[in-house]
Amino acid sequence: MRPTTLPHLFVSLTLAGSAAACGKEAPPSSQPGGPAAAARQAMPTGPAEYRIVVKSTWTRRTHPFEYPSGAHFSGLIGASHNATYSIFAVGRRPTPGLENLSEEGKHSPLDAEIRAAISAGNALELFETGGLKNFKDSMVATVRVDPAHPMVSVVNMVAPSPDWFTGASSVNLAENGAWVSSKTLVLPAYDSGGDDGRTYKAPNRNTNPKKPTSRATTRHFVVKGKVRPVATLVLTRQS
Numbered sequence: 001m002r003p004t005t006l007p008h009l010f011v012s013l014t015l016a017g018s019a020a021a022c023g024k025e026a027p028p029s030s031q032p033g034g035p036a037a038a039a040r041q042a043m044p045t046g047p048a049e050y051r052i053v054v055k056s057t058w059t060r061r062t063h064p065f066e067y068p069s070g071a072h073f074s075g076l077i078g079a080s081h082n083a084t085y086s087i088f089a090v091g092r093r094p095t096p097g098l099e100n101l102s103e104e105g106k107h108s109p110l111d112a113e114i115r116a117a118i119s120a121g122n123a124l125e126l127f128e129t130g131g132l133k134n135f136k137d138s139m140v141a142t143v144r145v146d147p148a149h150p151m152v153s154v155v156n157m158v159a160p161s162p163d164w165f166t167g168a169s170s171v172n173l174a175e176n177g178a179w180v181s182s183k184t185l186v187l188p189a190y191d192s193g194g195d196d197g198r199t200y201k202a203p204n205r206n207t208n209p210k211k212p213t214s215r216a217t218t219r220h221f222v223v224k225g226k227v228r229p230v231a232t233l234v235l236t237r238q239s
Helices: 034-040 096-104 110-119
Strands: 048-056 077-081 123-128 139-145 151-159 164-172 182-187 189-191 231-237
Touching (some): 077 110, 096 110, 096 151, 096 164, 110 123, 123 139, 139 151, 164 182, 164 231
Antiparallel strands (some): 048 139, 048 231, 077 123, 077 151, 151 164, 164 189, 182 231
């Protein structure tokens, strides 16, 4: 496996997610309703803009097993969208875009997949940032949502690794007919299903056919029987 090339650093990045949205939300925020709920609930009447901030919690102290030299996050990439589209889902095989993001840290062809969803009317806006090497900093982006596209998905590679990433899928920002003021989630690591490597710097072992995406359950991310998250995602409404 090869580490990703780092673009320039952005000073803040937020990964959003929920239990139903493939991330675990931190209290006191309530759990989002998920795609099915979003399709039938009362919706806000206009658009909104959110600031996304992702902060790493993946350190040598919190994840001591084989913690790698050169640890970093690839740049963040994500989209606002409806219930028809999502970047990833546990139990579903990865798209070529998710696989390349999780193995190489590259935004292509995931960015093309998102643009295709925008053209089809299933996504509203793509957002992305540069990578994160200094974990004292964060990655930051903004994204627009509207009543037809109230969800946000976001991903970035956990690097170096065979095909491990973190992120949140289908985070619904509309609740009770209004846009939430903020939402905070803790994000675990995932295995995209594209490579069979079992260590951070394992040689390439391309998986064919691809396996379903799953939570990463190796000793690198499970300590004393408990999953250790690798990042936090905060979504804050700006307008």
